[in-house]
Amino acid sequence: MTAATINYQELTQKIKLWGKELGFSQVGFSDIDLSSHEKALTTWLAKNYHGDMDYMAKHGLMRARADELVPNTIRVVSARMDYLPSDAKFAQILKNKNKAYISRYALGRDYHKLMRKRLKQLGEKIEQYCQQFNFRPFVDSAPILERPLAEKAGLGWVGKHSLLINEQAGSWFFLGELLVDIPLPVTTKSENQCGSCVSCIKICPTQAIVEPYVVDARKCISYLTIELRESIPEQYRKAIGNRVYGCDDCQLICPWNKFAQLTTQDDFQPRQNLDNTDLLALFSWDEETFLAKTQGSAIRRIGFECWQRNIAVGLGNADFHPEIIRTLEAKLASATVMVAEHINWALRQQKHKQQAQQKNLPFVTENERLSGRLIRSIEKGLPRDA
Structure with missing residues (x-):
């Protein structure tokens, strides 16, 4: 025509x-x-x-x-x-500190x-x-x-x-x-319906939403675990928890996601069991395994070094276990300078938890209290089958 x-x-x-x-x-x-x-x-x-x-x-x-x-x-x-x-397993993985949480868009x-x-x-x-x-x-x-x-x-x-x-x-x-380049009739703009809700601002583990509609990417866990190619600033490591690739917290707390629709695309279903894998299992991968397991995945773009960096942080935040300490120490010899820095941080965290356990003292961080609130909210209002 x-x-x-x-x-x-x-x-x-x-x-x-x-x-x-x-x-x-x-x-x-x-x-x-x-x-x-x-x-x-x-x-x-x-x-x-x-x-x-x-x-x-x-x-x-x-x-x-x-x-x-x-x-x-x-x-x-x-x-x-x-x-x-x-089957997004949001709460199941977030509350199990020894599992790896990967942002659901990347599974x-x-x-x-x-x-x-x-x-x-x-x-x-x-x-x-x-x-x-x-x-x-x-x-x-x-x-x-x-x-x-x-x-x-x-x-x-x-x-x-x-x-x-x-x-x-x-x-x-x-x-x-x-x-x-054709003059298609435009659609009516959507009306903002956030109202007075500030749940996403309050729940952000690193307070990256510095004001409504404004995110300081430098604090955002998605930026820190995906975009950043250097060391993760130490003040954010505990807040990262077991999130090794991205973060979904601000979406999980959003009341509008009770209307979320499940995907109809088979390609967006989880691959390689990445929705339910132990941190230690992922940390055992060598670079060849990483490349093979992430073929066709958005995860591959961060590279093996940042992948190890992120998992080391996750292991530092995991519940104390002697196997974690042994695994971290064994990796030190072959780790890059950046990864070794995060391994040493993780070892210090694990040893602090070990000491607390030996003295029968609680070891609960403010971030863990925040995560508990998020998990309770998720369990109350998840979309069907999620």
Whole structure:
């Protein structure tokens, strides 16, 4: 069809249908005007809240200007895809300090490739309908403010933890977008429904949500265990607990996640038993095993050294056991300087717990009290089968 004969309102309905067929939970449409977000972005960068994520600052305000990223862009097609597995074992793993907790988005196949492939297929379907049409798909792969765009597209609202919340599906979903050059009618923007709730701010183990809608990444456990390539600052290590890759606490406490939808994608179900594995078992992996076990997983991107660093911290926070001390000491000889630093910290923690046990003294940290509150909340309000 030519541009003059296209019924764009009808086309949006077709795109929504095609999106459903491709496995997307929802599709919406927005213009590209994010000028109202530029001041907040500039302030966030000026305060260095992005930490070592240099790519966040590299492109400056281009993140709020999609037409600078892809010239001639006038609309964004935003899509979301649910990822919550059918048996997430949230409370079961978080309250067992000797197990490894991995953020639930990373238990299955790396979503970047899957989502981008589906978005490309969606773009190709639109291309077949329009004679003149250009598009580019993105999934965490471009300097673009995807959450504000998804909010404008009606997929949800940006919560106080900075993640997108949908009133019918909570927040356990991935986002992706197509930047397009056709004048699709825009969707009504979602209304923010956080109200006076500050549960996510209060529950954050490291107090990384420094004010509503603002996260200091340098304190965030997801940043510390995934993005940071150096030593984890010691003041945050106890708060990390057994979280060896990412953190879901701010989502777990969110009351809107009682409406969370389970994923329909087999690729997002847990692989390699990573949803229920002992820290000691993961620490026994050599690099070859790590690469084999994380093939096709988002976890691989952090590399073996950071993986060992994170697990060493987890072992320091685990319940005392002589086997943990023996294993940590055995790893010291072959560990890198950075990993050895975290092993030595973990050994000190284990020995403190050993002494407390010998004296029959309680060893409960403030973070463990906070985690207890979270676990009780999870057990009261989990989505079905989760």
